[in-house]
Amino acid sequence: MSEVLYIRLNSHADAPIWWLIWSNVEREIIASGELLSAEQLSTLSDKADHRKVVVIVPSQDVTLKSVNVPGKSSRAHKAVVPYMLEDELTEDVDELFFAYSNTKIADEDNNCFIAVVKRQLFRDWLQCLQAANIKCQLMIPEILAMPLEADGWSVAQVDEQIIVRQGQWRGMTLDTSLWTFACEQWLMEDGTPSIASYTTLPNTPEGLVVEQKPQEMLLTLIAQSGQSQFNLLQGEFSVKDDRSPIVKTWAMAAGICLVALLLSLGQKGAALFQLKAQQAQIEQQIIDTYIGAFPETKRVRVSTIRSQLKRKMSGIGSGVNEQSFLMLLSKLGNAYTQVPTFTTTSIKFDSKRGEIRLTASARDYQAFDKFKGELEKMNLLVTQGAQNNQGDLVTGSLSIKERS
The missing domain is CATH 3.30.420.380 (Nucleotidyltransferase; domain 5)
Known part of the structure; x- marks a missing residue:
């Protein structure tokens, strides 16, 4: 300043x-x-x-x-x-x-x-x-705060006291009544310094060098x-x-920006957390669906389900057209939902005929008939094979394909 x-x-x-x-x-x-x-x-x-x-x-x-x-x-x-x-x-x-x-x-x-x-x-x-x-x-x-003299002392009288700066880290304050006595003591010492006086001083003994500065x-x-x-x-x-008012203003503006940034990050963090929760839920649904379709599977990870499905499809039949097979298979989902007692024991796909062949079991013949009826509602052509009683279950086969 x-x-x-x-x-x-x-x-x-x-x-x-x-x-x-x-x-x-x-x-x-x-x-x-x-x-x-x-x-x-x-x-x-x-x-x-x-x-x-x-x-x-x-x-x-x-x-x-x-x-x-x-x-x-x-x-x-x-x-x-x-x-x-x-x-x-x-x-x-x-x-x-x-x-x-x-x-x-x-x-x-x-x-x-x-x-x-x-x-x-x-x-x-x-x-x-x-x-x-x-x-x-x-x-x-x-x-x-007094002037520092290079080769002497600086002196100034303030009211009834005299301030003496004797060096970079030395000095004293004297009552005016002691000034003459102090000067006499200094004169008795070797190497008496010169004194720069910035005010009027009391009686100073002869022999002490005093340079009068502008008062x-x-x-x-x-x-x-x-x-x-x-x-x-x-x-x-x-x-x-x-802080100055300008700094305070900028600090306030910075604080507002920081709060806005934190709110924005909080909202994005909440949205990201929600998306991750939804992703986890969907991944669990995929795993549950896969285990439901292949209960013999012990360890399932979402990252490996696709490769596992490809291996299983390769065992369904040679030359499998993945797209046509999956589209046809997806239509079977509603029928399984409507007939929960209908259980598939094996599945094959004939890519040349575009036909899925199922071997299944159910509690009674009516389950086979209902499953077939649900498929026909989706405009699928279903051919039912021979059915047999095996204990408490009925086994049989079905051939399913799109109507031409």
């Missing part, structure tokens, strides 16, 4: 809050102001819309630490660092939040850089912003110096992804 809203929170909700809108394109201030307390943050909610929001928090509430942790696993670092620093911190580590930086410093022996904040204070800051309907994307301690308000100085890559908002306080 080309415009950024900077908000400097305070340690206490009833303390003043500064804000500033900065244009990255024009490199100038668009608007700025001061709120009496956190209760007035809601007046900035409109200004926060469609702008990136960067929150600056007091350095006195953030402790910067660096340690040397064996190994390269960031997960292992996060597990062990709080307990490595336990003796150096005044609060219980369970009440503190640890934010980690990917900072790399060439001449630094340590490999893990940490910012420590009281967890409850962190929650208070976020609750104030949430109550004001302000979504913050970046939260930076004052020290790390700027703290938020203006931070905006001009560029944003730090470090973000306190991580882990349990990570920024939740907030």
Whole structure:
């Protein structure tokens, strides 16, 4: 975003809050102001819309630490660092939040850089912003937002405190009353650095090199110096992804399309399931019909019934015309239905005469007569052969063909 809203929170909700809108394109201030307390943050909610929001928090509430942790696993670092620093911190580590930086410093022996904040204070800051309907994307301690001088320190006075950035991951916050004493201590040390001052400072002892920079308000100085890559908002306080209205619209459209696709697939799946059920039913009917015609068959598969029928037809007679035989045989089906006691024991087909010859058995002579009558209703010519009694059954033969 080309415009950024900077908000400097305070340690206490009833303390003043500064804000500033900065244009990255024009490199100038668009608007700025001061709120009496956190209760007035809601007046900035409109200004926060469609702008990136960067929150600056007091350095006195953030402790910067660096340690040397064996190994390269960031997960292992996060597990062990709080307990490595336990003796150096005044609060219980369970009440503190640890934010980690990917900072790399060439001449630094340590490999893990940490910012420590009281967890409850962190929650208070976020609750104030949430109550004001302000979504913050970046939260930076004052020290790390100050200009980083290549060969010295950068200093700025804010109210009754002085912020000192001493390096990429070093700094301090002093009360103005301690400034002179701190300068004297620095002068007693070897390699006293030069200081770039961006505001008016209290009395500075002679011997300390101070370069006076153009005086700027703290938020203006931070905006001009560029944003730090470090973000306190991580882990349990990570920024939740907030989609733009356009993305939400496209996501909704995609969701509707997905629902339509799922409904379509569901309908097609249901239709396919129904077709498969019908196919299974038809296949079972074919198998049942085949077993009914050839009860001696033990194993039947739909895929092999055609080849089995061909083998059986080859045993009916030589030179069988499959089409004429099947057409004639299909007409016999109704007669079998009408005379269920009529059972065929053998069947032959004479392709030259176009004639089926049946050997059958039934309970009585009337069954033969009825079977013959049903065939004649279909305009078939039926010649009945000799019939004999064999125990409780009557056996006989029939010759059947189409009337010419």
